[in-house]
Every structure is written in C-alpha cells, then in structure tokens.
Amino acid sequence: MGADREGGARRTPRRAVAYAACGVVLLSGCASMPDDGELRGVDYTPRQDSQVRVFAVPPGDGAAPQDIVDGFLEALTSDDPHFETAKLYLTPEAAKSWDPEGSTTVLANGMKTDVDAAQNRDNASSYSVTLSGTQVGALDAQRSYRPAEGGYRQQIQLERNKKNGQWRITRPPQGVVIGQSDFQRNYMSANKYYFASNGIAGSPSRPMAVADPVYVRERVDPMTQMVRSVLEGPTVWLDQVVRTSFPTGVKLKDGVETLAPDEQNILTVPLNDSAARVGPAKCREMATQLLFTLQNLTSAVDQVELRAGGRQLCLLDEDVADTVAARGATERPGYLYFLDGRHRLVRMPARSEDKKALAVPGQFGEGLKELRSAAVSRREDRAAGVSLDGRRLYVGQLASDGTLGQPLLVSQGRTETDRLTAPSWDPAGNLWVADRDLRRPRLLMFDDAKGTPLEVETPGLDGRIDSVRVAGDGVRIALVVEKDGRQSLLVGRIERGDKPADPDERARVSVLELRSATPVLEEVTAMSWVGESRLVVVGTEQGGVQQMQYVQVDGSTPEAPVPAALTGVEEIAGTEDGGAPLVAHSEDGIVRMPTGEQWQKVVTEGSAPVYPG
Structure with missing residues (x-):
C-alpha cells in the first residue's frame, strides 16, 4: 500500500503482503533507482477495513535513495504506534531529533516528489528530493485540526554511509506529511471533555x-x-x-x-x-x-x-x-417549532411521526403579531420572535396567559434585509441576536432575555452577521458572516470578563478567534448545530450547486454520510443529541428527515424551523 502521492506515470504496485487472519498489511519501500529527473508517484491508497492494521517494512539492504524516500513516506501512513519503522529510514542523529507527534501536514491529492538529476548523480554521496503539494489542513502537537491553504514544498536530504554504503535521510520533513485520503483512513475525530x-x-x-x-x-x-x-x-x-x-x-x-x-x-x-x-x-x-x-x-x-x-x-x-455535569447532547427537546402560513409559531413533538402542528400557547401562537423568525429557550418555557418586517424583537412566555408587551429591541435598519437576524438562546437563558443595520451592525446579548442589550465585542470580525447560533455548551457560537457577497460560516469562542466592582456595570462579553468551519464553501445559506462539535451546513462551492454537508467546528469534514439531497433549502434545524429528525424549510415547505430515512413533507406552508436553542 503506497503513500498518497501523485505526479508522473503510475508506477508498478509495490510488494505488499496481507495476512487476513491477523489483520496486517505490510508496506514495502523498495523500487528501482531513477536515471533522470522526474515527478514520481505512488498508487492511491484505498480505505481499509477498520480491523486491518497496516505496518511498514524496514529499508532493504542496498536500497536506492529514491526508494528510501518512498519507503519513509509510506511508513508515515502505517499503523506503527511510534513510527519506529519510519525512523529506520533516517540516520541515528535525524531519528533522535525528528518529532512525528509534533505536527501533521495534510496535502490534497497526495504529494509530488521532484528529483533533480543534475544534483543526484550515481556516484554522489548525497541526494535530495523535493516534496510538494497543496496543503488543506494540519494537526498541531495537541492533535487539534486547522484548515490550511497554500502550497507545500520541502526538501528531503540523504547521505550514503561511508562504512556500509547504505542511504539514509539526514533531513526529514517536519512532523508527518500525509495525503488527504491516507489521513482520512488513518485518523479519526473524537471529542474529549472539559468544563465551562x-x-x-x-x-x-x-x-x-x-x-x-x-x-x-x-x-x-x-x-x-x-x-x-x-x-x-x-x-x-x-x-x-x-x-x-x-x-x-x-x-x-x-x-x-x-x-x-x-x-x-x-x-x-x-x-x-x-x-x-x-x-x-x-x-x-x-x-x-x-x-x-x-x-x-x-x-x-x-x-x-x-x-x-x-x-x-x-x-x-x-x-x-x-x-x-450537564451536556448539551443530553438535553432532548420536546418539540419542533416553526412558523405556519399565517406567520404564527406552532409546534409538534420532536420525535413523533405525527405531522399535526398546533399553535404554541401564548401570544406567539395565538396573538396577532406576524413573525419572520423565532427561537425557543432550551427549557421550552419562553420564546423570542422577530416581527415580519425584521424590525422588532419580542420575548414572551409559552403559556396561555403569556403577554408580549413592548419590543425588547427595535432595529433602525432601512430595509428588511438590514435589520434583525433570527435570535438564539444560550443554556443560561440569555438571548443573542445580530442587528444588521448598515450604519451600526452589531452582535447583542440580553441577560436573561431582559433589559438593555449588551453589545458583544467581536475583534477580528470582518463582515456583517447574517445568522447566529449559540452552541448548547454556551462556550461557542456559530456565525454566518457576509463580506463582498460571500457568506462564510465562522465559529468563535465566547469569553466573559470578570464581574466589575461597580454593581451598575456589566461584565464584558466577547467572541474571539473566529475561524472558518467551511473553507471550501463560497456561500452558506443556512446552518444548525447537530452535535457537540458538529454542524449541518447548506451552501455552495464556487461555481457549484447547493449542497448539504456536515462539518466540524475545527473546519474538518467528519467521516459521516451526507444528508440526502434537497433543493431550494432556505433554513435548516437539527438537535445536538442527533436523535430528532433533521428539519428544513425548502421549496416544498417544511420537510424532515428521520435518521436513516429520506426527506418527508410535513406541511406545504411554513418557514423558520427551529429546535430549542
């Protein structure tokens, strides 16, 4: 099994021995010495069964320098726990200093190896090969993933041992360098847990x-x-x-x-x-x-x-x-909510096959105010709604005697698209919303959904917020941000300052270190949390058609089946425990997709589906 690399003609498959009973695959690093400069590649690595373990083969006696490079790169794709076999391709000094756990570089479509024939002659005692490719991501020493863009280029140097004549690498690449398909085969995303x-x-x-x-x-x-x-x-x-x-x-x-x-x-x-x-x-x-x-x-x-x-x-x-401890993924919602054809808030049991929607108790379901969007608190005892023109934000109890009173916020945006986004509740009962007023765009938070809003500091935010969704842990927030006609999904960290000594002052709240969760999408239409570190996103790539996919908060794409295709999606809703159906507002109305099934129509007239949060 070869490393994930490209360039030049496909080479003869390497010798590989598979022991099915033991679940072992051996990688061999032996090939012929090139007699002129070329771009060389190794066969694509197919995904293996999860029970199959892959081990590299040590360098062969008298192996040519290019074969040492190939064998080393292939050893990086093996299941050798501490990369001990890969270190056999290095000089003792290089093996001591090389840190494979320090970083992992992920290259799209594998890597190219460029051999300079003018510098690498048959009788030379040194040899060099240049690795190149397009970087798409990287892991740091903590195994945290970050998307990355741009070219990758690094030179590998080898020397011939004067005593035994064996070639070994003196300057390996920093950390592990691996193609994207091998990365997806070898690595898995998993959550570890701490406390807010x-x-x-x-x-x-x-x-x-x-x-x-x-x-x-x-x-x-x-x-x-x-x-x-x-x-x-x-x-x-x-x-x-x-x-x-x-x-x-x-x-x-x-x-x-x-x-x-x-x-x-x-x-x-x-x-x-x-x-x-x-x-x-x-x-x-x-x-x-x-x-x-x-x-x-x-x-x-x-x-x-x-x-x-x-x-x-x-x-x-x-x-x-x-x-x-509490977990967002264990909070199972009782109802799915959406706006009916009269722009009133209705609900139906989250996990029931019943498609009958009933008006929520209180003014949001039984009153006269028409809504554009709504959000329900995680306890499902309160709701927030934005008026049909996008100008006013109301909050009220989901109770038969609930009243709305005066709006909590009034936007001064001149057009409907320059006013309030759909609101979002955090697990502490605070309400978040963005005002898209071109003269003063801002992200706002209402303590306990009451009183005067606190303007949330957003250093580093470049663009105007289109959509707001606070995670169930209250620590992260997902924002769709528009700039120059392009909508991007960014995930930021919510930090709260120390409580001021003056009781009349409020602690600062900031959203920091915003980072892209969808680097390949040019336009994001809708998004929702569907896991503790996962979102579902509707968007398009450059020159592409609308698609729906799952993404991790770190910008990686999880190994999971994508949702079934659905056209004309405007809004999407899911739950962080993943147990309730995915729900969307599409050109067919309100539709839902229970786990393992296809999309099903719920109602023809409806919009703005949400689960609590």
Whole structure:
C-alpha cells in the first residue's frame, strides 16, 4: 500500500503482503533507482477495513535513495504506534531529533516528489528530493485540526554511509506529511471533555461539559490516546473558556502503555501520585471527563475507575456522571417549532411521526403579531420572535396567559434585509441576536432575555452577521458572516470578563478567534448545530450547486454520510443529541428527515424551523 502521492506515470504496485487472519498489511519501500529527473508517484491508497492494521517494512539492504524516500513516506501512513519503522529510514542523529507527534501536514491529492538529476548523480554521496503539494489542513502537537491553504514544498536530504554504503535521510520533513485520503483512513475525530469556566452552568450545581475535538490514529490504541489527551489538558483555542478537574502533573502511572476495559466494561485508569490526594467530588469530575470522552469514542466502556497511590479513588458510571455535569447532547427537546402560513409559531413533538402542528400557547401562537423568525429557550418555557418586517424583537412566555408587551429591541435598519437576524438562546437563558443595520451592525446579548442589550465585542470580525447560533455548551457560537457577497460560516469562542466592582456595570462579553468551519464553501445559506462539535451546513462551492454537508467546528469534514439531497433549502434545524429528525424549510415547505430515512413533507406552508436553542 503506497503513500498518497501523485505526479508522473503510475508506477508498478509495490510488494505488499496481507495476512487476513491477523489483520496486517505490510508496506514495502523498495523500487528501482531513477536515471533522470522526474515527478514520481505512488498508487492511491484505498480505505481499509477498520480491523486491518497496516505496518511498514524496514529499508532493504542496498536500497536506492529514491526508494528510501518512498519507503519513509509510506511508513508515515502505517499503523506503527511510534513510527519506529519510519525512523529506520533516517540516520541515528535525524531519528533522535525528528518529532512525528509534533505536527501533521495534510496535502490534497497526495504529494509530488521532484528529483533533480543534475544534483543526484550515481556516484554522489548525497541526494535530495523535493516534496510538494497543496496543503488543506494540519494537526498541531495537541492533535487539534486547522484548515490550511497554500502550497507545500520541502526538501528531503540523504547521505550514503561511508562504512556500509547504505542511504539514509539526514533531513526529514517536519512532523508527518500525509495525503488527504491516507489521513482520512488513518485518523479519526473524537471529542474529549472539559468544563465551562466562562460563567455558563448546566444548573446551579452542575458545570457544563464542553466537547474539545481532536484527531487520533484510528487503529493505534485510540482509547489510550484519548485518555492521555484529556490528561494533557484542553487545546489552545478552547483553553481560555474551559477548565479541567485533573490536578497539574497528573499522568498515567509509569509503565502503563495501554488501557482496555474488562469483561464488565469497566476501564481502570492508573494515575501517578499527583492524583493520590484528590477528594471524592474532584475524583467524580475527573472520572466524568474520561467517561464522556470514552463513550463518545466507543460503546465498550460503561464505568471508569480511577486509581492512584495504590488505592481506588472513585468508580463512576453514566448515571452518576449525568449528576456531576450537564451536556448539551443530553438535553432532548420536546418539540419542533416553526412558523405556519399565517406567520404564527406552532409546534409538534420532536420525535413523533405525527405531522399535526398546533399553535404554541401564548401570544406567539395565538396573538396577532406576524413573525419572520423565532427561537425557543432550551427549557421550552419562553420564546423570542422577530416581527415580519425584521424590525422588532419580542420575548414572551409559552403559556396561555403569556403577554408580549413592548419590543425588547427595535432595529433602525432601512430595509428588511438590514435589520434583525433570527435570535438564539444560550443554556443560561440569555438571548443573542445580530442587528444588521448598515450604519451600526452589531452582535447583542440580553441577560436573561431582559433589559438593555449588551453589545458583544467581536475583534477580528470582518463582515456583517447574517445568522447566529449559540452552541448548547454556551462556550461557542456559530456565525454566518457576509463580506463582498460571500457568506462564510465562522465559529468563535465566547469569553466573559470578570464581574466589575461597580454593581451598575456589566461584565464584558466577547467572541474571539473566529475561524472558518467551511473553507471550501463560497456561500452558506443556512446552518444548525447537530452535535457537540458538529454542524449541518447548506451552501455552495464556487461555481457549484447547493449542497448539504456536515462539518466540524475545527473546519474538518467528519467521516459521516451526507444528508440526502434537497433543493431550494432556505433554513435548516437539527438537535445536538442527533436523535430528532433533521428539519428544513425548502421549496416544498417544511420537510424532515428521520435518521436513516429520506426527506418527508410535513406541511406545504411554513418557514423558520427551529429546535430549542
């Protein structure tokens, strides 16, 4: 199996030996010495069965320098836990300094190897090959993914050992360099969990769990990788708004190389002595972080036991974990909401096959005000609605005696498209909305959906906000931002400043480090959270047609089937637990798609579908 590379004519497939019974594939790094300069490539790597493990073959005796380069690049795509075989292609000095865990560079359509024949003669003692390609993404030392654009070019240098005549690499590329198809085969996205530290709580007594996505190698003991990753702490982007319950210095106990659950699905995690003195409450939080992380990864873990100092610290199962921390993905909505043909708010049970929609209790369903958009609080006891002309924002109780009163906000935008976006609720009951007034575009937040709005600081925001969706963890916010006719989906981190000494002043709220979640889309029409670190997006690529896809908050594309095609989509709604049907407003009206099924028409006349949030 070859590395994911391109250029030149396709080469003869390399020797590969597959042992089906053991689930092993060996990569061989042996080929002929080129006699002139060329772009060389290796066959496309097909996706392997998840049970098949791929191991590289060490360099052959007397292997030519180009074969050493090819063998090294192929070894980077193997399931060798610590890249020990790849290091055999390096000189001892280079093997010591090369850090394959420090970074991973992902190239679209593989990489090219350019051999300069003028510099690489048969009798030379040194050799060089230039790697090139188009970069699409990268992992840092914390395994956090970031989209990347631009060309990649790096030179690999080799030398011939004077004593034994063997060629070895003296200057390898920084970290791991891998083609996109091999990256998708070898790596998987998984969430690790921490607790919100920015003032958001699931309840007065429970912190809010926050998913922190990272990539791990899929067939190289991902369970142990994820436990180590949790202990190392949150990724840099999320670190400012979350906390970990693991004390500083806590690691796996010396000598522990791999973790596995027992026959009762209990995973025992031995920790070093830095954890020996934690109390029961702190231990339950630590175990909750690990249980949420591992259950996101596998169904084989039901309980987590933490041990340190020769004793059990705590044993925790899912029921206890749910009392320790709240999660957006466990909050299952009771209803789906949308606007009917009269622009009134109606609802139907979220998971029922019944297509009958009833007016919500209170003025939003029974009153005279026509709405353009609405949002329902996560407790489903209040709603916010924007008037049909987009100018006024109202908030009211979902109760038969609920009243609306005066609007909470009035936009001064001159046209309907320059006024208020659809609102969004965070888990603390605060209400968010963007005013698109060209003279003063701004993002606003209402504490407890009351009083005077707080203008949210958005340093680095380049464009005007079209859409707002706060995540169920209250830590992240998704924004569709328009600039020069192009709509992009950006995800930012919500930071809350310290409470001022003056009781009449309010703490600052900022959305920081906005980053693209859809780098390949030119226009984003609609979006919704459908997981703790995943969104569903409707948009188009440059020169393309409208499509619907899932994206991760880090800008990567998860390995999941895309939703069935649907034309003329204007709005989309999903739930963070993924259990309720995906719902859309399309040219056919309100439609929904239960898991594993096709789109089904709900009503012909309707718009603005939303689940609570």
